[in-house]
Amino acid sequence: MIDLASHHVGPRRPRRPPRIDLTISDDVATVVLNAPTKLNALDEKALHELGRAYDEADAAGVRALVLRGEGRAFCAGRDISGVDPRDDDVMGYLGGLVTPLLQRMARFPAPTFAVAHGACLGVGLGLLIATDVVYVAETAKIGSPFAALGATLDSGGHAYFVDRLGPHRTLDLIYTGRLMSGAEAVAAGLFSRVLPEDEVVQATADAAAAAARGATAAFLASKQLVARIRDERLALWESVEAENAAQAALCDTDDYREGFAAFQQKRRPEFRGR
Structure with a gap:
């Protein structure tokens, strides 16, 4: 396993374990969001780590990539636990970090696959949108609960929902905050396939392995x-x-x-x- 945490010279300081894990085997990279106690919510440092994981997988010449989350959720969105809304640099986070990362993910030079389970919200939804193929657990929760924060859907969610669901259903989800199940999201054409939660990780890994053997x-x-x-x-x-x-x-x-x-x-x- 590759430790993406930075190294430094000088006195040892306590440092947070890496939030993103990368393994490479048989031409397949597996990138894991690994902050289960936070439902894999992403702060600025985690976004940088995630970008480095994709860069390393690209440099290794992998022929497929799998993205998944550890624990009860894929990704609950932005980690706002330490954010003060009075001085929040929204454009720096979204425009400066999230959007370039999503674009980089979408351009990855190999087939990419994601496992969606539990909460898949905000930036987490954006990560799925930027992935080629998404297999969804029946337990997935997908939508826009941000009205409760006085915020709005981001990370490409508006365009994606309008394209797949139409404007009326999109605004219904936004206004009500209702979350779709994995089965409902797949039936609506948002993602590729719905599977039981205990099968979805292996099914995604199998699909990526097959793609890595392809042309x-x-x-x-x-x-x-x-x-x-x-x-x-x-x-x-x-x-x-x-x-x-x-x-x-x-x-x-x-x-x-x-x-x-x-x-x-x-x-x-x-x-x-x-």
Whole structure:
């Protein structure tokens, strides 16, 4: 396990254990939010640690990544236990730290998977939005309870909910503070699949392991195309042109040639991610 806490020279000082754990095995990085007593709520230091975990996984050349939370929740959002609202630097936290982190996560150069269970709120919801595939436990709680704080939904929640739920259901969730279950969130098209809580971690790990054995360049081509369709609102024939260009580029990859050879030789392909 990689300790992401910083090292220093000089007298030993008590330091907080790292809130983010990273392990890498068989081309899969597993990033764990590890502050269960705080429901994995994230302060500024934890956000920096999370960004470093993604940087290290990227540098290691992993071919898939799993993000999950330890304990009863995935992530309850921002850690506001020590925040004074009178001098709270909201833009520094959200605009300066959270948004760049979410963008970095979304651009990660391999398939990414997340396990959603318990509270998945605020920044926690944003982490899920920035992940390619999210498997959800039946016990997950997803929504916008921030009216009770005099605050509003953040981390991409408005755009995501409006796109998937429509404006009326989005504002209903915001005004009432009602939280959706994992099954309801998947049925509404927010996430990929709902599973019993005792199965969701293993199912996600299995999916990531399978992706890590796949044709990484082909996966990334689809990941980038999906992002363009979402962000640039590509029309049908524009997306077809982009697909054609992506397919032509893949012809030069080893995995493309291996896939064709395996099909013609009636064997399983052995992709190497290049």
